Amino acid sequence: KDFQARNNNELVAVYGNFVNRALVLTHKYFDGKVPACGELNDYDRETLKEFADVKEEVEKLLNVFKFRDAQKEAMNLARIGNKYLADTEPWKLAKTDMARVATILNISLQLVANLAIAFEPFLPFSSEKLRKMLNMESFDWEQLGRTDLLAEGHQLDLYNKYFPNGAASIFTFEVKGGQEKAQKFTESLELFSLLANVADVKSLVIHPAT
Numbered sequence: 239k240d241f242q243a244r245n246n247n248e249l250v251a252v253y254g255n256f257v258n259r260a261l262v263l264t265h266k267y268f269d270g271k272v273p274a275c276g277e278l279n280d281y282d283r284e285t286l287k288e289f290a291d292v293k294e295e296v297e298k299l300l301n302v303f304k305f306r307d308a309q310k311e312a313m314n315l316a317r318i319g320n321k322y323l324a325d326t327e328p329w330k331l332a333k334t335d336m337a338r339v340a341t342i343l344n345i346s347l348q349l350v351a352n353l354a355i356a357f358e359p360f361l362p363f364s365s366e367k368l369r370k371m372l373n374m375e376s377f378d379w380e381q382l383g384r385t386d387l388l389a390e391g392h393q394l395d396l397y398n399k400y401f402p403n404g405a406a407s408i409f410t411f412e413v414k415g416g417q418e419k420a421q422k423f424t425e426s427l428e429l430f431s432l433l434a435n436v437a438d439v440k441s442l443v444i445h446p447a448t
Contacts, residue, residue, distance in 0.1 A: 253353065256319040257368065260346040263323075264394060267332055272347055272392040273340035282345060285322050286385050289315050289349065292356060293382035300359065312356040319349040344390070347372075351387035355379060371395055 264270060278286075292315060299308035323346060328339040354368040355377050369377060372388065373395035381387060413420045 252313060252320060253316045253357075256316045256323070256346075257350055257353065257371075259323055260319065260343065260350050261371065261394065263328060264343050264347060267328075267336070267339055268343065270394045272388045272390055272394070273344050274390045275344035276337050276341040278341065281322075281325070282341065285318060285345060288318050289352060290383050290385075292352065293379070296356060296359075296382075305360075309357075309360045312353070312360065315349055315353050315356055319346055319353075322346065322349070344388075345385070347388050347394075348385045352382060352384075355382045355387075 264272070267273075292311065295311045296308050299305075299311060323342070326342045328342045331339050331342070350368070351372055351374065354365050354372060354374060357368075358365045358377075358379070371394065373393060374387070377387075413423045
């Protein structure tokens with residue numbers, strides 16, 4: 239149970255955070271379409287190289303029944319993605335260099351698409367939902383590690399499906415009454431429950447236990 243709790247918290251904090259940021263930024267700057275990947279710099283190439291061997295590493299661990307280690311290896315994709323976005327700060331570059339922002343988000347979305355495949359053995363239902371959000375009609379385990387899973391101009395499904403008139407904003411607030419009240423609030427949500435289901439957290443609201 240402790241492992242499951244830690245695992246769920248990590249999924250929300252690492253996996254969910256990266257996926258959410260990549261999709262929200264893509265919608266904000268490129269209307270939910272995969273932007274073009276321009277000229278790569280050294281850091282881009284280093285980042286791409288980091289996840290090139292993920293398929294081999296995950297398979298190696300699964301073959302010897304080290305499921306926790308295999309899942310940690312898959313989770314590294316999200317860690318790489320979070321670090322990449324934090325280091326490159328596309329929200330700041332958007333004021334001066336949209337071509338660079340496009341490249342950053344293209345690479346980020348390729349990482350998200352890889353996550354949707356890498357977590358198939360561990361979280362098949364969440365992986366399926368993520369592929370729907372990415373509008374990935376098909377996938378193959380053999381594609382894991384590729385950097386061209388989503389073509390330039392590919393339309394993501396998330397916002398078009400649930401926000402046909404565009405998304406409004408992201409806001410934060412607290413719920414008084416402790417964890418029990420917060421849990422009731424989270425479970426009562428209907429609109430946000432359509433967005434994500436990562437580790438059984440059925441919304442993008444921060445889980446009350448955290």
